[in-house]
Amino acid sequence: ATVYKGLDKTECRNVAVKLYKSAPGDSSGLEAFKQSVEVFHAISAERPNIGEVLRAEQMSQKRRSFEDMPIEARRAGSKDSADSAGIMRYKTDVFLEKLDVRDCFVRLLDYSKTDSGEPGLDAEDEVLFLVFELGDESLEDKLLALSEDGETLTIDELRALQWTLVSIVWGLHAAGYVHLDIKPKNVMSFEIDGREQWKLIDLDGAVPSGSKQNLKALTYTPEYMPPELAHACYSASLVTSSSGGRASQLPMLTMSRLMDVWSVGICALEAIFLQPVLRPFYNDWIEETGSDLKFYQWLGDYKSDPIVAEDMKEYIAGIHQDMANLLEGMLTKDPSQRFSIGQCVSHAWFEPVRRTLMSELNLDQPLGDGA
Secondary structure (H helix, E strand, C coil): CEEEEEECCCCCCCEEEEECCCCCCCCCHHHHHHHHHHHHHCCCCCCCCCCHHHHHHHHHHHCHHHHHHHHHHHHCCCHHHHHHHHHHHHHHHHHHCCCHHHHHCCCCCEEEEEECCECCCCCCCCCEEEEEEECCCCCHHHHHHHHHHCCCCCHHHHHHHHHHHHHHHHHHHCCCEECCCCCHHHEEEEEECCEEEEECCCCCCCCCCCCEEEEHHHCCHHHHHCCHHHHHHHHHHHHHCCCCCCCCHCEEEEECHHHHHHHHHHHHHHHHHCCCCHHHHHHHHHHHHHHCCCCCCCCCCCCCCCCHHHHHHHHHHHHHHHHHHHHHCCCCCCCCCCCCCCCCCCCHHHHHHHHHHHHHHCCCCCCCCCC
16 A cells, blocks of 8 residues: 555545555555444444453453552551552443543544445545555654654653553553554654644554454564564464475464553553664564564563663663663563553553543542442
8 A cells, every 4th residue: 555645635635544555455555444443433332342351351350469559549548558559440341441541543534435335446546545644754763753853752651652652552462463563654643723743644454352363464574573473473484494485384363452561561662762672673684584583582481581670771861760661661571560551551651641631531539439
């Protein structure tokens, strides 16, 4: 697919138009187009279904220690700590139920339709297209410009951006999807009521959470892929080699919500250092070996050195200790130990954001007797 700048003559506004290739005998463009429309509709639903996400997060929290609870609960006084923790857990769950993250996704304004009105080849022009609101600049371009100018994001800017990144994952998971390819190139800034709002602009590769997918059908970028996907790709290369290259022997991979937590964690890290953190490893090993396999093997090894460790961890902690703790948890290679998205949105680093949003939702008021 290719994106162009266009003009909506009806509304007199500039828009982004994404055209999909639809070659005879190749249905991949049509499938990607229909998938995008389906995911956009699910995300833009008036009241997205987040019950499954909340239940999964609650089960995850039961396996975590008190130290991993939201900062408000951990700060509760010793005398009433149990009651206070319960109240904050209740408020956090209510907050998550009311949290509206639709502004974190680009608005789909229109798309091509068949004669029957279904998503598909345009009835008149016989092309596949999506029409979006037009953004200002990608996060990739923003970080590159900052690096070239010798500037950095402030603490407040980092927190706001990273909140948007975890909100994107929360929104995807609430709609029942895993993206697998969240990266700065796919996140763009928009001006809303005079303020900057970052949004995810590409949903072509999103797949249903919990589904089993063939690796060849997945869309991902090595520098942002989660370790479990890297491990599967490395294992698949061994299987393919031993089976004489037969694709039918490739293993299926179950799509987990934790995969996107890793990807946005890498994006959050890039916002600090203003460069793709894993790209030097990837490029060096590509040059050394001529393939992706050494990078996949290293990234997919849960026992290898963590991403956020030693000097890097100390540097981030020098900016803010809570941010360092969050990124360390998000970028844990072993998915069984990685922070869930619920732990991310309820983390101490985002306490100022939650406080503001809770006030807007009137959740900062004392609970009544019947709560």
